Amino acid sequence: MSGVKILVACHKNTALLKSKILLPIQVGAALGKEKLENMLADDTGENISEKNPMYCELTAQYWAWKNLEADYYGFFHYRRYLNFSDRKYKEDRWGNVRENILSEEMKEKYGLSDGKIEALVSSYDLVISEEKNIASMPGKASNVYEQYQYGDALHIEDLKCVSDIVREKYPDYAEDMELYLKGKYTCFCNMYIMKKELFFEYMEWLFDILFEFEKRANMRDYSIEGRRTPGHLGERLLTLYYMHLKRTRNLKIKTFQTVIVFHTEAKQPVSVLPAFEERNIAIAFACNDKFVPYMSTLLESIRECASSKYNYDILVLTQNISEKNKEILKRMITDKSNFSIRYLDPTPYIQGCSFYIRGHFSIETYFRLVLPELLPGYQKILYLDSDMVVQGDVAELYNENIDGYLLGACHDADTAGLYNGYEPNKKQYMDQVLKLKEPYMYFQAGTLLMNLEEFRKIYTVEEKLQYATSHKFQLLDQDILNKLCEGKVRYLDMVWNMMVDYAGIRKNQIVVKSPAWLNEMYLEARKKPKIIHYAGSKKPWHHPEMDFGEVFWKYARMTPYYEGLVRDMTLYSIREAEEKCKWSRKIVGGIRCVREHGVRYTLRYLRKK
Numbered sequence: 001m002s003g004v005k006i007l008v009a010c011h012k013n014t015a016l017l018k019s020k021i022l023l024p025i026q027v028g029a030a031l032g033k034e035k036l037e038n039m040l041a042d043d044t045g046e047n048i049s050e051k052n053p054m055y056c057e058l059t060a061q062y063w064a065w066k067n068l069e070a071d072y073y074g075f076f077h078y079r080r081y082l083n084f085s086d087r088k089y090k091e092d093r094w095g096n097v098r099e100n101i102l103s104e105e106m107k108e109k110y111g112l113s114d115g116k117i118e119a120l121v122s123s124y125d126l127v128i129s130e131e132k133n134i135a136s137m138p139g140k141a142s143n144v145y146e147q148y149q150y151g152d153a154l155h156i157e158d159l160k161c162v163s164d165i166v167r168e169k170y171p172d173y174a175e176d177m178e179l180y181l182k183g184k185y186t187c188f189c190n191m192y193i194m195k196k197e198l199f200f201e202y203m204e205w206l207f208d209i210l211f212e213f214e215k216r217a218n219m220r221d222y223s224i225e226g227r228r229t230p231g232h233l234g235e236r237l238l239t240l241y242y243m244h245l246k247r248t249r250n251l252k253i254k255t256f257q258t259v260i261v262f263h264t265e266a267k268q269p270v271s272v273l274p275a276f277e278e279r280n281i282a283i284a285f286a287c288n289d290k291f292v293p294y295m296s297t298l299l300e301s302i303r304e305c306a307s308s309k310y311n312y313d314i315l316v317l318t319q320n321i322s323e324k325n326k327e328i329l330k331r332m333i334t335d336k337s338n339f340s341i342r343y344l345d346p347t348p349y350i351q352g353c354s355f356y357i358r359g360h361f362s363i364e365t366y367f368r369l370v371l372p373e374l375l376p377g378y379q380k381i382l383y384l385d386s387d388m389v390v391q392g393d394v395a396e397l398y399n400e401n402i403d404g405y406l407l408g409a410c411h412d413a414d415t416a417g418l419y420n421g422y423e424p425n426k427k428q429y430m431d432q433v434l435k436l437k438e439p440y441m442y443f444q445a446g447t448l449l450m451n452l453e454e455f456r457k458i459y460t461v462e463e464k465l466q467y468a469t470s471h472k473f474q475l476l477d478q479d480i481l482n483k484l485c486e487g488k489v490r491y492l493d494m495v496w497n498m499m500v501d502y503a504g505i506r507k508n509q510i511v512v513k514s515p516a517w518l519n520e521m522y523l524e525a526r527k528k529p530k531i532i533h534y535a536g537s538k539k540p541w542h543h544p545e546m547d548f549g550e551v552f553w554k555y556a557r558m559t560p561y562y563e564g565l566v567r568d569m570t571l572y573s574i575r576e577a578e579e580k581c582k583w584s585r586k587i588v589g590g591i592r593c594v595r596e597h598g599v600r601y602t603l604r605y606l607r608k609k
Helices: 051-055 057-065 105-107 115-123 143-151 156-171 171-183 196-217 226-246 289-305 321-332 364-374 394-399 413-421 424-434 452-458 461-469 476-484 506-513 516-527 551-557 560-596 599-606
Strands: 004-010 022-024 072-078 080-082 098-101 125-127 131-133 185-187 192-194 253-254 258-263 278-284 309-315 339-344 380-384 388-390 407-413 443-451 487-489 531-533
Touching: 004 057, 004 115, 051 057, 051 226, 051 394, 057 072, 057 226, 072 196, 072 278, 080 487, 098 321, 098 424, 105 560, 125 171, 125 226, 143 156, 143 226, 143 531, 156 171, 156 226, 171 226, 185 226, 192 196, 196 226, 196 278, 226 289, 258 339, 278 289, 278 364, 278 394, 289 309, 289 321, 289 551, 309 364, 339 560, 364 380, 364 443, 364 452, 364 476, 380 394, 380 452, 388 551, 394 443, 424 476, 424 531, 443 452, 443 476, 443 487, 443 531, 461 476, 506 516
Parallel strands: 004 022, 004 072, 098 258, 125 253, 278 309, 278 380, 309 339, 407 487
Antiparallel strands: 072 080, 072 192, 080 258, 125 192, 131 185, 380 443, 388 531, 407 443
């Protein structure tokens, strides 16, 4: 016998902790094109490796049951571990403790050394991930049954089938099954460590149920995710088994937090370094594939206004820009030896975060929150929203001194006007939710000169994201940054972020309600703006006649996307006209209805329409 053995399920080469207890195992090895080096494999001896597309990490558990000798059997994932330390850490909305990379420091932090694990595990019969409250998580599920019912690609009939099997084969679990499905708590991820006798008992019980389910279920037309149903059901059955043990036996059981790691590449990526050794002007955008044509207009304006004295290091934060669009954007700057464009994916840092999105905003707006972590080789960066154009050399802005500040930004006269009476609920929100000490010092986040070094000193990525997901902020990450950076902002001339007169009401109805000094600042910035910000849901690519719309189209004509922009604007105008005609027909129909049937009948008619 050999003490504690914890199998770490892997399906690709991945970073691993040095350990004699944490043993990596390739799952689905029978279906893999190649064997992963320095790992066990679930296709030797007696196994169900070929069932991995259905059973997921349970193929490793079956293999351990049939082929491995140990006193204690445990199971982790290549990205998920248990926190064996004596300290509780902050969790995200899914109940996970978040880590960026797998490292020896993390090993020490969470008590994952062999000695610590062995000493701790030997004191218990069962160690398992903590129960999590489903009702407190994103989504509409209020109990375990509903969570499965609303699960992506899952079918509630399968959970009912397994419930029937449990009641037929193991009637002493019926009480636990009913309480579990109606309850709010469950253990995630099939992560546990059990004493040998208990583990063998659990395996016999678990696979008896799942193999019977396979016989009864019809998964022929399920999607790829749907085919993983036995794995999803196994996760629920583990919690059921755990609940039954707690109710019926006097066992020593311990629960621990789950730690999720986002960077698990076998070889950690080299830190991104400035593109140029001297006079490097680092500029970041956030963009998705659909928004590229509009971002290209910003890029073209920067290109046209750039000085030959500086080098422009463009970094695009994106999850999905296509190779085709990347090639087009690259061609836009091929004649400029002092321009570079590269792409960074922030997914590893924000994965698992449930960000609040509303209106015309998108997930990309949150990407700037992780710039300090994405760019450890940079001291500062200029972040610009992609719905802007510039009319001055941004190197001038980049060279502003922000030493000792978290960032440089411009006052937000629009929000000040909303707060000062234009929008009645704005004052209550800012005073009671954001609780800013000086609400008129609120800044607009479209232009940010970020001191990345200072950010890294004050906030961890976990602290920023924890706050970011703690509330449904009205202006999303702009509100978040205003709160996090309060008192550590250097205010810039508003010419570097002049918001257009949105819908013809911003200048004369909203900003005019702001303090006089802010209103004057805004009016002065409008005279010769160096960065024009088309903030709001109405954009110049749909409404070319809007405030400063002609400046956007001046640069848009120089981009490879011009013809597509014109086409999209035309289609938008057609749809808008059709919508107006539809409402005109409704109004005419309503008037006729009033004449013939009266007001009450007409109101019912219009509601139905």
